[in-house]
Amino acid sequence: MDPTSSGPGRSASSGPGRSTTRGPEPVTPRLSAGLVALAWMTQFLVGTDLFVVAPLLPDIAASLHVAPARTGLLITAFSLAYVVASPFAGRLSDRHDRARILSAALVLFSLANVATALAPSFGLLLATRVVAGVAAAATGPTVYALVSTRAQATARAQVLAVVGSGLLTALWVGAPAGAVLSRHAGWQATFFILAAGTCVLAVPHAFVWRSGRTAPAGPTAAAGSVPGAGTPAPGGQRGGGEAAFAVAVTALWAFSVYSLYTYLAVALHADGRAADVAWLLVVYGIAAVAGGQAGGRLADRAGAVRVTGVALALMAVTEVAVALVFPTTWALTVALVLFASAAYAFFPAQQRHLVDTFPERATGMLSWNNSALFVGLSLAGAVGGPVVHSWGYPQLLYLGAAVAVPAWLLTRHRAGARRPPGR
Structure with missing residues (x-):
């Protein structure tokens, strides 16, 4: 049996002339290094978008002429939108094609970041972060589910850790890099680059997960x-x-x-x-x-x-x-x-x-x-x-x-x- 399969897909016999064959189960395609890298990069970009806002708050406050303390609402709005939307996004992803949901979420995430960079007022900026939080809620769990259903059962947590390290790397690489970019090119440039990156990633996600049906993890x-x-x-x-x-x-x-x-x-x-x-x-x-x-x-x-x-x-x-x-x-x-x-x-x-x-x-x-x-x-x-x-x-x-x-x-x-x- 292929070690990447998450289901048996075998026939069993319980005696002469009697078969308990239940029919072939879906076989999970192999999880390649390229798929893991794609999932890692997705988590890195989405994580950078989450963590980079905090160091950009002083620049955003000065640009939009609002009190620095008030800009903290941008993080709150993103977090609350994520908390509320995530269970619904997960249910939607379980019931429909996960790759399609992920690609759509990345496109929405990209559009939200473009709108964030172009927002002329703090009120509109707050609204764009809500949309970004909703889109992010459909990306992370779907990425984890896609890789976990393709990983060998004996290495599932290890694969999840590798993909999750993209989010942690954003904490100490992506966010500081965005802050440096903001000082030289303005805070808007950070969100334009993140928008471009997530939009580009939406394309391979739409196709690379479709090489066969994915059986439920277990x-x-x-x-x-x-x-x-x-x-x-x-x-x-x-x-x-x-x-x-x-x-x-x-x-x-x-x-x-x-x-x-x-x-x-x-x-x-x-x-x-x-x-x-x-x-x-x-x-x-x-x-x-x-x-x-x-x-x-x-x-x-x-x-x-x-x-x-x-x-x-x-x-x-x-x-x-x-x-x-x-x-x-x-x-x-x-x-x-x-x-x-x-x-x-x-x-x-x-x-x-x-x-x-x-x-x-x-x-x-x-x-x-x-x-x-x-x-x-x-x-x-x-x-x-x-x-x-x-x-x-x-x-x-x-x-x-x-x-x-x-x-x-x-x-x-x-x-x-x-x-x-x-x-």
Whole structure:
């Protein structure tokens, strides 16, 4: 059998003259390096569009003559649009051709960025970011679903980690590059380039995924051999309550991670270490990419459930360590590397768990998962500001570590529910 196939596609005989052949199942075409590169670049460009807005806010405020504090609404509008639209986009993608949905979303994303660059007023600019958030909601989860359904079951989380590293690379490469471009050519140039890039990518996406039917992802090939991979209910369907608990873990994880990340630069500035911000963020980003790759490999070998639990436990411990050593830069650097490595090992393992557990609605679950991520991120921003202002940055980190504990407890419940009989 072709190792890239996600379904058996074989006949079985239960005795002479009696066949239990169910007919051939769809065979998943091979996932080539070119497809992975295309998916990575898509995540990189969409991620750059998300992360680049923050460093451009002062330039946007000066250009459109609005208060700098008001421009923060651009990030809020994008995030809220993403949270609301993502589940609907995921359901649409699961019911229709994923490649077609992805191409259409990239074209819409490109048009939204052109409109962003040309917006003559802040009100219209805000509207364009809402449209961009809706388009982005249909891109990321669909990309993840397309690659996961073609990946070998024994390497699914690793592939998801590689593609997801495009988003993390945007954090420490794409966003700073956009900020540099803005200083020399204006903030509008950044969005014109992003529009051109996503429009170009829409063309290959419309064709390269059509070389055969893609079978639903599932743990068929791996659940029996990988601890904690999960065993879906008959037909691959599970209840809505279980789905809600599954993505709630991501929301708690995101709050813990982004309470640390969002206010790190602010805390360093207040502590008189503004010169350390740039290189510490680069170190953090590199550690996050490395952690994601390690998490993907470990999830495929040791089981997705086990990796999510260990990652959350280590994340809570290292976030406390960051709080304790914050005044000392060299110790802070070490603690940030350990924290980012542990924290971002969680995400590809969580994605694999969702695809394995909910194979018939993989895109929808990945969409809900991304929405949960943005919910946690938004709450971290909303809660973190008052906490830092009233009690200081280390106290926010203690809160973030505390929030990781119930997330870890949910994975413990998940592990018990997934343990096969007799083990």
